[in-house]
Amino acid sequence: MNPALDPPATTVRPQARSNQRVVAVMLTVVVGSLLFVSVQPRVYRAFCEWTGLYDIDRAERVAASSIPARPVTLEFDANTHEGGLIFRPQTTSLVARTGEIVHVVYRIENTRDRTVIGQAIPSYGPQYAGGYVKKLDCFCFKQQTFAPHEIREMPVVFLLDKSLPEDANTVTLSYTFFEVPAGSSNAPATLAESGK
Structure with missing residues (x-):
């Protein structure tokens, strides 16, 4: 191994942490979007039942x-x-x-x-x-x-x-x-x- 070619450990770790943060943020956005999409019809239906308006069902x-x-x-x-x-x-x-x-x-x-x-x-x-x-x-x-x-x-x-x-x-x-x-x-x- 040539020490001159290996990147210093201090530059690899911040890069890895930055990547982990990006992945965590992206996963949070995906999970949050899926939860929003799954809850939205129930919220809309509850609103319609509560108001009694536009009860298409x-x-x-x-x-x-x-x-x-x-x-x-x-x-x-x-x-x-x-x-x-x-x-x-x-x-x-x-x-x-x-x-x-x-x-x-x-x-x-x-x-x-x-x-x-x-x-x-x-x-x-x-x-x-x-x-x-x-x-x-x-x-x-x-x-x-x-x-x-x-x-x-x-x-x-x-x-x-x-x-x-x-x-x-x-x-x-x-x-x-x-x-x-x-x-x-x-x-x-x-x-x-x-x-x-």
């Missing part, structure tokens, strides 16, 4: 049901408890098949010179049909704040469960907007969330 389960789809006439109605809001559906009636995702839009106008906070409460005809309306998105999930003279279009996205009883050939989805006093978290919010 529920829609797919209903749509994939072995019960055959059938046509049902859907009627839409709108009412207000106070006179300051003009509230109506853009479509008053349509025919949809059970298991099919339906998008409808309601229009509301605040005719007052002041801000109005409102909460929409749903009701159904026949009443038992409410248990078969699976909402994916709805303005009724939370209180709405309307600026003076604001006009807003608000969507409802839902489907009818295929297990809807055969005698229900027409289902009416009706909303009543109640004005909520500012700073109040009244019962209508709870009723709307539990009303599907």
Whole structure:
């Protein structure tokens, strides 16, 4: 062995330590990325279940049901408890098949010179049909704040469960907007969330 050709031990060790650090950092990044990717769907699913919004899995389960789809006439109605809001559906009636995702839009106008906070409460005809309306998105999930003279279009996205009883050939989805006093978290919010 020629000592002149061998690198000094002091230069090899720092190089080896530096390489080990790089490998450790890279392994940490890879393991962290794999953990993030594996946890992300569960976090997203938990968020959707917590908020009740965009529950696509529920829609797919209903749509994939072995019960055959059938046509049902859907009627839409709108009412207000106070006179300051003009509230109506853009479509008053349509025919949809059970298991099919339906998008409808309601229009509301605040005719007052002041801000109005409102909460929409749903009701159904026949009443038992409410248990078969699976909402994916709805303005009724939370209180709405309307600026003076604001006009807003608000969507409802839902489907009818295929297990809807055969005698229900027409289902009416009706909303009543109640004005909520500012700073109040009244019962209508709870009723709307539990009303599907």
